[in-house]
Amino acid sequence: MTAGTAPRPAPAGPDLADRILGGWTGRIAGNMLGKPVEQGEHWTRERIDAYLRLTGALPLTDYLPPPPDGAQGFELRPEWPACVRGGIRESCRDDDVDYTLLGLHLLETHGFGFTTEQVGELWLLRLPYLQTYTAERAAYRNLANGLRPPLTATYDNPYQEWIGALIRADVYGWTSPGDPRRAAGLARRDAVVSHTGNGVYGAMWAAALVAAAFTAPDVRSALVAALEVVPPGCRLARTVRETIALYEAGLGWSRTLDEMAERTAGLGWIHVVPNAAVLTAGLLHGEGDFTRTIALTVRGGLDTDSNGATAGSVAGVLCGAAAIPPQWSAPLRDRVRSAVYGFDGAGxxxxxxRTLRLATLTP
Incomplete structure (x- = not known):
């Protein structure tokens, strides 16, 4: 926590319910905002802003506009018609939400004492193989071939430190309000089925960040509290600290991202470390405002839908569902599309x- 500030008491009753709903709504809205431009090698920060200028959408205060006829070089992902202004009727299916649903099902089925092996079993039972990517696909293949964790994360898996485990972490924070260490422990047990090193630390940090958002006095305090659960010398922790330091030195959002892009160059647009810098910068410069937070985070590029989802979750917990502007929540129509067996069409x-029931269980 920052000097002179103290954590708020853990929310309870209607406040906790509103904050958890804010996390779910924020995660889905942030994911939907970033989904049309999720291709970091093409959709750079500069290209995203060029598209927003072309469509008259700067400053970004709503979902992305559809592309104008004849626009060259601004091709959105194939799913774009259902993810842009005027086309959204529910949430699109996406792995950033699929894994959140799987995490909820894991906790409901096995409780907070679940094992890493049970994580893998639920993947095989509930998630289609072709809806997995990078490290998760490698781990899924290894699970299907009879390997057990932690070998599932390391055998023939070049994606061990990518962002996949981080996107699975939010539900552990929502069900551990105000307890970042507990959230990180749960996320670690999930993460090691597919990730190692900074890939695991990213999941622990994200879960702790969401948990800390329930009681932290501001977003910077939540970020600092989340750093306490990962090794201080790991590259992920160093990157988050460096991004915070640039913010505190008064660098603007764009210059901060320029500097962090240089420091994380060569890692690739799906690696967890550069994405942690984009996410941290978006949260800090968003300054607690939901719209500004998810807009800046997605405009930061790299894995836009994953970063938008996590930023939306943290911002949604901080402000609560009632304070999320309706242009983000209303088009979702309280409906989630998912590839997870038994969850498609859930409200x-x-x-x-269901998450609230888990969050109020006695540990």
Whole structure:
């Protein structure tokens, strides 16, 4: 925590319910905002802003506009018609939400004492192989071939420090409000089925960040509290600290990202470390405002839908569902599309209520 500030008491009752619903709504909205431009090698920060200028959408205060006829060099992902302004009727299917649903099902099925092996079993039972990517696909293949964790994370898997485990972490924070260390422990048990090193630390940090957002006095305090659960010398922790330091030195959002891009060059647009810098900068410069937070985070590029989802989750917990502007929540129509067996078409409010029940269980 920052000097002179103290954590808020853990929320309870209607406040906790609103904050958890805010996390779910924020995660889905942030994911939907970033989904049309999720291709970091093409959709750079500069290209995203060029598209927003072309479509008259700067400053960004709503979902992305559809592309104008004849626009060259601004091709969105194939799913774009259902993810842009005027086309959204529910959330699009996406792995950033699929794994959140799987995490909820894991906790409901096995409780907080779940094992890493049970994580893998639920993947095989509930998630289609072709809806997995990078480290998760490698781990899924290894699971199907009879390997067990931690070998599932290391055998023939070049993606061990990519962002996949981080995107699975939010539900552990929502169910551990105000307890970052507990959230990180749960996320670690999940992460090691597919990741090692900074890939695991990213998941622990994200889960702790979401948990800390329930009680931290501001977003910077939540970021600092989340750093306490990962090794201080790991590259992920150093990157987050460096991004915070640039913010505190008064560098603007764009210059901060320029500097952090140089320091993390060569890691690739799906690696967890550069994405942690984009996420941290978006949260800090968003300054607690939901719209500004997810807009800056997605405009930061790299893995836009994953970063938008996590930023939306943290910002949604900080402000609560009632304070999320309706242009983000209303188009979702309380409906989630998912590849996870048994979850397609679930209501966002229903999922939040199930999460609340877990969050109020006595550890």
């Amino acid at each position: 966002i409010g229903e999922l939040a209520a």
